[in-house]
Amino acid sequence: MSPTMLPASKACEPAISVYVTGTIQRLLTTVLGLYRDVHDDVKTEQIYNTTGTLLTHLSNPLNVTLLTSNFLTAPAIWKKPDLLKTCYRIISIYNSAGIHVHRNETERANRTLPLAPPPRSGGGLGTEQWVRAVVKGADDRSERWQHLLVLTGIFMGAEGGNRHALSNGLRKTLERAIVTAANLALESTAQQGGLHEGGALALAINYAFPLLSESSRAAINADLLLPVATAALLGTEGLNQGLFLAAIDVDVRQAGDKFMWPEACASFRHFHQLQGQPLMVGLGPLTKLLAFTVMRARDVRRILSLQEDLVQFSHRLLQHWQGHKLSELEVAKAATYLTPETLRTTWPALWQFLKRILFTVVAVQHAITSRSLLDRSLGSDGMAPKLAVSSLNTLRNLYFISSHSGNSAFQVYTFTFLTSIDMLVRYPDTCTTFLQSIKSPNSADIPAHPLQRTLDLFYLNVAEHVPLYLPPETSEALIVQPATAYLTHSAPISGRMVELFEAAHSAILSVMSCPHNADLIISLAPFYADTLFRSFPTHISPRQFRLAFKTMMQILSPPFPISATHPDFAEALLEMLRSRAGSANPAPLPNLQAEEAAASEQSTLVMTLIDSLPFLPLNIFEGWLTLTADALNEIADPSMRDVAKRRFWEILSNGEMDVERAPIGLAWWGSRGGRELVLFGRHEEKREEFVMSGAIVNGRGESRL
Structure with a gap:
């Protein structure tokens, strides 16, 4: 070939x-x-x-x-x-x-x-x-x-x-x-x-x-890598102290009654370029690297320096947002006040990047908090309260991000938040000073700016966890008074105000749940009960009303001290509840959560009566079983009535009753007419016909013998 x-x-x-x-x-x-x-x-x-x-x-x-x-x-x-x-x-x-x-x-x-x-x-x-x-x-x-x-x-x-x-x-x-x-x-x-x-x-x-x-x-060498990685993350080649927010504000314009941040403006191009920077592309791995160095570093001074850097960065980010035009918008109303282009492109891009920043800072803060639990020097009385305060300040500064669209609903955030509070409450003086430092200057009024209301929400969420460690006068000044402003808010609420209203309820209940606040509870309980009744169903959902009332009944019942000094409080509230149930609206409530079953104002009040039964004093327990069964059968809607019947049986049989009330409930159900009363209700007794066995009765009911 x-x-x-x-x-x-x-x-x-x-x-x-x-x-x-x-x-x-x-x-x-x-x-x-x-x-x-x-x-x-x-x-x-x-x-x-x-x-x-x-x-x-x-x-x-x-x-x-x-x-x-x-x-x-x-x-x-x-x-x-x-x-x-x-x-x-x-x-x-x-x-x-x-x-x-x-x-x-x-x-x-x-x-x-x-x-x-x-x-x-x-x-x-x-x-x-x-x-x-x-x-x-x-x-x-x-x-x-x-x-x-x-x-x-x-x-x-x-x-x-x-x-x-x-x-x-x-x-x-x-x-x-x-x-x-x-x-x-x-x-x-x-x-x-x-x-x-x-x-x-x-x-x-x-x-x-x-x-x-x-x-x-x-x-x-983690000790040498820690400051290098920190500077890379927060410095000019990284997040650059959040200056991009200030640059964005320059290009935000008002078009009629709407705000616009156009995609073609210089600040959005810069914002886009920032996300393409080499260190920003690898932001997730850089966060893991920094967290790794925190756990490996031997010199705790470098960890404290990192903690301070995180506080300063988050504070600057909050300051940039505080002076931002877009911070004036309630997030829930963004569609109303933004132009279509902004709502479609630049607005979601901004929040997606802010969310990445939140995850980054919280992951690093999580590492510092975890290290403080393992390291004797960081967990000492000299350092632990400072770390806790710094951690909570960082989370507070970033709360305008974490409170947006459920961004805080991840395990690392929850652990960092709750662990920092657990560290803080070990030092009541420091806890009091911290609350005073972040409380709104004029807590008697609801602030007009959405960002300040967001910070109030963070405050109430923290305050909910600390009353057990504070004296009554401090709880009244730093928790009850700020929460009262939102509890007494009478205008229709939506969006962030719903969260604030619920947080205020939780904070008040937390104060009332502390046994050492007995004197405060005496003055607070009537006000709170009245507020609770006025709030339902316009301001709080059936689930929230039931939980709040149940908690209050538990607080007013043994073994809490107030049950001994004011034994009639609990029954007075039940009488108010039963009275309201008798005249409540039987129509189904609108706008219920997806996980909530259909309910009316009437059925919710009756279900609340049922929820309260395990906490009643023994001397009135059986009587209220009967009264509750009567109220149950007054529910107009058959399907809601059936739900209440099932709940009544559950509370008697699933272990919610203690060893003293369970036998009374069982006897009432089995031999004292409780079962028939719950299942069939009260019926007018018919006159019985006495006839001889085997006699033939005519159509008029008369014996033919």
């Missing part, structure tokens, strides 16, 4: 190989020359692309080493103003090159058939040979933080995405090289205070960290 009859791939392969090799050599010579000078952005982009091509096509390991060594010292690369983008690009180039080298090696290994096509590209180097050549290029001519960029890139290219292209030995060697380079660079940065190098370090470690083994992660 003549050469021209051979398959094209076989006939042309030597010529193609020679051509490609010559082209690659010329490219290498050209790019090495271009490295020496600074060029415009277009030319610089060409240099990046050519370098990436050469890394995957060079067949001589020495040339790979030479290229890397010159690349890490090239003025064309490192004399650019945006250093962090350059660092990101370095990692990306070596990551992509590593992926291509491994892919080409795999294709060559799988080329078993004689007529199979040749590999698409590549210089023929194996992955491990290529990795070793690149590592040799990270020499003494360049800095350790630059080495870390290259090492991270090739590590990601070889081991990321479940590729596992390296042997165990080389992988461990590469991990040790990454940790060594990171620690040496961190030490140099700590000594010289290099801000740009710190951002580059945080970027590189952030990308390498998920791929490192646990032992390698533990070997990183």
Whole structure:
């Protein structure tokens, strides 16, 4: 067979190989020359692309080493103003090159058939040979933080995405090289205070960290990494102290009676660019890295410094939002006061980014709070109250975000919030001082600004958890009085006001639930009961009314001290409830929650009577079983009446009654007519006809005998 009859791939392969090799050599010579000078952005982009091509096509390991060594010292690369983008690009180039080298090696290994096509590209180097050549290029001519960029890139290219292209030995060697380079660079940065190098370090470690083994992660100097990662997150190359909010406010305009923040304005472009910054792209992993360093750092002063940085950042963010035009909007009414374009594009984009910020800060705060539970020095009496106050201040500053659309409904937030309160209440004086510091200056009035009402909601949510640890006079001044302003609000409520109204109820009930507040309860109970009756059904839902009244009945019943000094309180409230039920509206209530069954004002009051039965004094318990059964059968709607009957049986049988009331309830149900009264109600007794057994009775009921 003549050469021209051979398959094209076989006939042309030597010529193609020679051509490609010559082209690659010329490219290498050209790019090495271009490295020496600074060029415009277009030319610089060409240099990046050519370098990436050469890394995957060079067949001589020495040339790979030479290229890397010159690349890490090239003025064309490192004399650019945006250093962090350059660092990101370095990692990306070596990551992509590593992926291509491994892919080409795999294709060559799988080329078993004689007529199979040749590999698409590549210089023929194996992955491990290529990795070793690149590592040799990270020499003494360049800095350790630059080495870390290259090492991270090739590590990601070889081991990321479940590729596992390296042997165990080389992988461990590469991990040790990454940790060594990171620690040496961190030490140099700590000594010289290099801000740009710190951002580059945080970027590189952030990308390498998920791929490192646990032992390698533990070997990183957490004490030096902590301030570097903090500066990367909150500094100019990260969230930049929330200045983007101030820039947005400049471009917010009013169009008629609506606000607009157009997509084409400069602040939205800047906002979009901020989210594309290298550190912002990896915000989630950076948060995990920072949380890891918090748990590993030995110097607690660095943790305290981080805590203070979080407080200051969140405070600035709140200040920027406080002066923002968009903060004047109730979130629930955004559709009414925003233009369609803003509502569709820029508004949701803003809140999505704010939500990311919330998750980031809370995750780091969670790590600090967790560490304080494990560390004796952080959990000491000298530090614990300060950490608790700082944590709650941070959460308060971010509450305008976390209260939006249920953003706080995640486990990390709940743990951080409740644990911080648990730490705080161990120190009543500090707790009192904290409440005074965040209470609205004029708590007797409801503030007009939506943001201030949001902060009031946070205040009431905190206040709900602390009355047990405060003296009565403090609870009255710092909890009862602020809550009263919202309880006595008579105008129709919606949106945030519903949450405030419910939080005020919870705060008052919390104060009343404390046994040491007996004197305060005596004066508070009549007012609260009246408020509760006036609030239903216009201001609170059936579920909330039932829960609040049940809690109040429990407070006024044994073993609470007030039941001994004022034994008639509980029954007086029940009489009010039964009286209201007799004249209540039987029509179904509108706008119930999805999880709530159909209910009317009448059925809700009767269900509340049933809920209160387990707390009644023994001397009136059986009598109220009968009265409640009578009220139950007065419910007009048959389906609601059946629900009440099932609830009555449940409360007698499911363990809600204690050992004293359960036998009384059982006897009442079984042998004293309770079952018939609940199931069938009272019926007028008919006159019985006394006839002789077996007698025939006529149609008029008369015996025919």
